Amino acid sequence: MAPDAPDVRTLEVRGWLLRASEDLRAGRHDLTAMPPLVNDVVFHAQQCVEKAMKAYLVHREQTFRKTHNLTELGGAVARLEPAWTDLMKHASLLTEFAWRFRYPGEPATVSRQDAEQAIALAGKVLDEVMYRLPSNCRPA
Numbered sequence: 452m453a454p455d456a457p458d459v460r461t462l463e464v465r466g467w468l469l470r471a472s473e474d475l476r477a478g479r480h481d482l483t484a485m486p487p488l489v490n491d492v493v494f495h496a497q498q499c500v501e502k503a504m505k506a507y508l509v510h511r512e513q514t515f516r517k518t519h520n521l522t523e524l525g526g527a528v529a530r531l532e533p534a535w536t537d538l539m540k541h542a543s544l545l546t547e548f549a550w551r552f553r554y555p556g557e558p559a560t561v562s563r564q565d566a567e568q569a570i571a572l573a574g575k576v577l578d579e580v581m582y583r584l585p586s587n588c589r590p591a
Contacts, residue, residue, distance in 0.1 A: 460509060461588055467506035469590040471577050474499035478570040482563075489566040490552035496569035497521065497548040503573075503580040504528050504539075510584055519549035535579065542576050545569055 457465070478495030481488040497519070504524040508515050511531050515524060525539030548569065552560065561569075581589055 471502035492566035496573040499573040
């Protein structure tokens with residue numbers, strides 16, 4: 452490994468953050484469709500938060516099981532960063548959007564306002580995580 456090359460953990464954190472950033476971007480883009488793709492927006496919001504939480508846990512060398520449950524992941528993050536407890540509890544409300552509206556049989560939809568709030572919350576979580584991580588962990 453070259454002296455300036457990032458270690459495996461840093462690369463994994465970057466990977467999670469890159470995908471979280473892409474989900475945030477996709478969710479924001481889906482709001483610009485006419486009409487907005489609100490079901491996709493909330494899915495991408497959930498995915499962004501999930502991946503940001505996982506990036507933080509990887510950085511802190513914490514293991515986690517394969518899950519989309521933001522209550523579980525957010526609880527693990529909040530134990531490491533108690534100042535984020537309220538943010539993690541709020542973000543955990545996005546958990547259901549990992550599966551809701553993704554399959555036939557769920558005819559209901561969220562409002563544009565709810566979708567905007569979900570993607571704004573996802574952006575806040577991602578910003579907080581990125582702020583706490585060393586710059587070499589952030590995607591280019």
